[in-house]
Amino acid sequence: MTNRLIDETSPYLRQHAHNPVDWHPWGDEAFAKARAEDRPILLSVGYAACHWCHVMERESFEDAATAQLMNEWFVPVKVDREERPDVDAIYMQATQAMTGHGGWPMTVFLTPDGEPFVAGTYFPPEDRHGMPSFRRVLRAVAEAWRTQREKVERTTSALRDMYAEAARAAVPSGTLDDDTLVRAVRSIAATYDRDRGGTKGAPKFPPAMAYDFLLRRWARTGDPSLLDMAAHTFRAMARGGIYDQVGGGFHRYAVDAIWLVPHFEKMLYDNALLSRLGVHLWQATGDAEARRVTEETLRWVAREMTAPSGGFYATLDADSEGHEGKFYVWDHDDLREALDASGFSPGDIEAVVHYWGVTPMGNFEGHNIPFVSRPSTADDVEPAAEEGSDASLADAVRRAKHALLAVRAHRVRPARDEKILAMWNGIMLRAVAEAARAFDPGSEGSAWLRDLALRNGEFLASTLVDPATGRVMRVHMEGVTRIPGFLEDHAGVALGFLALWALTFDERWLDLARRIGEATVQWFWDEEVGAFFDTASDAERLVTRPRDPTDNATPSGTSLAVELLLVLADVTGDEGYRRRADRVLASLAEPLARHAPAFGHLLGAADMAVDGAVELVLVGDPATAGFRALAAAAGRRYVPSLVVEGGPERSGHGRPLRAGRTAIGGRATAYVCRHATCDLPTSDPAVLDRQLAAAGRSAPGPR
Incomplete structure (x- = not known):
């Protein structure tokens, strides 16, 4: 038995196609049914690489008794947040307002008109640790809908006011000047973990955008502490378990305070942002470790995340064979045997085992997550270059990576979400193009980077961009291009094309970026409000038109658009671009200074506006x-x-x-x-x- 999701292209939606739940994709059919039958919408939002999304599916959505309650009392709707960031953003705002936190899976109950009135994230199958069971929640919400409509209306009315407040005209919040940037630096530095890098505490998320801003300010001011924060954090991540020591690429985040144990999913966007930071660190310092890790990450993208067409895939799952991280961890004896079978000497085996902190006890559920066992310090250098004997250690580690990667190739791989998303591709294109510019341009050693960037640019230009109008589509999957692009897609792809122009000096890429820039202003800018909206003016009408300038795990559409306009203003001399960018920045000057970690990418654009290109x-x-x-x-x-x-x-x-x-x-x-x-x-x-x-x-x- 299958449900309607079997006809979708999203791997995440198709994962739920065999659930006994009568899932609908987001669309008119579901809302028409809800109105006709006077039933609430049960909206479930997640993504393919989300570990807890899989857990809730196994525990609840595959359970026949739970599915029966969902089907009887609600119209269940499943959304892939990566396809529909607008839907995700609107209802995440409600979830955070109602519960004080957010995350995925996101579970929101809506009126037939799409207004949220109850929200949460993951719910267990039984009452646990103070969380009500999902079945208890279903019964309570269904009862409230039947007998307490006035309470439902009070909630929806309050949220309507919240959405209306967010849609009001932007007004200046302060003066954007060098003092704004100084205060922003202090705001970021106040959260800095001097021992381990990044933000204090756990979990630890890669702070690529905020720390790229710190690197900018180091270059502007010469303050060595800003370079130390960025370099120390990158180095700590690169030596931790959050970095795949064998195959390259960063996992989503670390669950602990020491970058050791990650949530094992790999996201294209994290690796795009961290690769670009790595390029900038190498340019700033010549640090060999920053370059090596960046090149390893981009080789992982080329090897495992690039479609034959040149597009970049979205994510790798955390789980394989039903266990999180199984693909990436090693038993002590198995790792030794793998190296021995590859011809390693006993001395080299001991050196590699010690270097990666591999022990019989393990560091993760009895297994080992390889990490560089020597901790990073702010003035550290790459550990494989410490002493005279370390040239042989570096060689042993390089050979071990190749040997273990070959062994790992025979394991059951995590699922790969092969959606090609416009903005994610745009920011990865930018990282690859900048790496190709920086790392020995023109040499055979970096030719693969140039080729990778050009293939991706050609794919985006031919598949996701309308050259006549400059409009960008959001998703390409299995030969089908669908969903009109959002603000982040237009600005992200245009910035990728500008990076390709700087690499190749081919005017075609500038022309495409300019056309997309014009479309961005035409369809997403609101002159009366004085701001960019995340959805186009001709997009599907939702309960509100989303507009969020803060970064999430990816740069906000607003921050990308402001940067795009500043660059285009500089290149073309069109002051209309600059006027709009300055208006956005003026409206956010005080939040930029006070809440800097939430505006990492926009702070980079603010730096450009204040100090100039x-x-x-x-x-x-x-x-x-x-x-x-x-x-x-x-x-x-x-x-x-x-x-x-x-x-x-x-x-x-x-x-x-x-x-x-x-x-x-x-x-x-x-x-x-x-x-x-x-x-x-x-x-x-x-x-x-x-x-x-x-x-x-x-x-x-x-x-």
């Missing part, structure tokens, strides 16, 4: 050695808010950055400018490096 124009033939040498020098240097464009003198006609720029003496020439003031043009990569280093420091200009 650094503009680099490379004039010449990109195929020549001189041009490539200048591009390589620029790629190796970390410069916050760097806007790069280049190509022959005849290209870029009409763009302000290109006006009057010529190749001096017929040689490729670099121009570094800021606040309409330029350094002397140069064809010397060493001089360019010094100019870029100086240009990145704080020197606010007129606004």
Whole structure:
């Protein structure tokens, strides 16, 4: 027996297609049935890699008695939050308002008009640890719907007021200036765990966006403590169990305070954000460990998360064979035997076992999560480079990764969600393109990164973007492209194309980004409100039009859009873009300073607005050695808010950055400018490096 979800393309929805629950996908049919039969909607929201979503399915949705109650009293609706972030955001706001917390699976009971009146997250099958059983909740909600409609109306009325407040016009909340950024730094630093990096306490989530902002401020101010926070945190994660020491890539988060035990799902977006932070750390410090971990992560993306078409898949599940983390953990004896069978000497086996903290007792339910057993400190260097003998250790660890990866290939793999999501692909494209710019551009060693970026860009351009209108679609799965894109999709893909333009100097990518930027303003900007909405003006009408500028695990659509507009304003000279970006930032100036960890990505855009972009124009033939040498020098240097464009003198006609720029003496020439003031043009990569280093420091200009 199957239900309606069998016809969906989402792997998460299809996972529930054989439940005895009469699931409906989100849509008119479910709400029409609810209205006709005067039954509440039972909305369940989750995603394919969500461990507790699987638990609740096994415990409740596969249980015939529970399903009977759901089918009799409610119209059950299942939503994949990754396909419909708008639905997820609206009802998560209600869940947090009613319960004080959120998470997935999210369980919300709605009136037939879609208004929430009861909400929660995971419910167990029996009363447990103060949580009511799911069946108890079903009975209570059904009884309230039958006999206490006035209480239901009071709840929905209060939530209507909450939604109305969020939709009001944005007004300035303070002055956006350097003091705003100083206060934001203090807000982030106040939560910093000096021993383990990241935010104090547990669980520990990767703070990639906020710490990328700290790196920007280090470059602007020279404050070494800001670099220490970013580098120490990245290093602690890279040496912990949250990082897959064998196969590369970061898991979702650590359940403890020491980055050891993760929730084992792997998300494309986490790895995009952390890879970009790793690129920036390498540019800033030349740290070999940051580069190695970033390259390993991107090789994992290329190996396990890239479709034949060039699109990037969404997630890997945490579970395999019914056990969380089984694919990734090792028994002490099994790991030793695997290395012995691969020809490792007894000494190398001992060294690797010690390096990864592998013991007979294990560190996770009797098994071992490999981690670098030497703790990270703020002034640390890569542990495999400590002493003279560590060259052999580094070699042994590299060989062990290959050997164990081959062994692991024979295990039952976690399920992979092969949805290709526009925004997630856009931010991963950006990370890959920036890595290709930074890591020895033009060399054979980095050619795979350039190829990976180009294949993904071509896929997005041909499959998810309408080149005539600039509209972006959200999802591609099994040859089907569906769901009109949200604000985050448009801005994320456009920023990915801009990164590809900076890598290739192919004007096509700039043209696509500009078209998407125009569509973003046309369909998501509200001039009266003075803000971006997360859904387009022609999108499906929901109980409210969502607008949330705060980051979640991914950058908010608002933060991506503001950054996009600032870059396009710089490139095109269109001050309409800047005016809108500044208006958004002014409305959020005080929250940015007070609640900085919730605005990591938008703080990066605020930094660009306050301190200004650094503009680099490379004039010449990109195929020549001189041009490539200048591009390589620029790629190796970390410069916050760097806007790069280049190509022959005849290209870029009409763009302000290109006006009057010529190749001096017929040689490729670099121009570094800021606040309409330029350094002397140069064809010397060493001089360019010094100019870029100086240009990145704080020197606010007129606004």
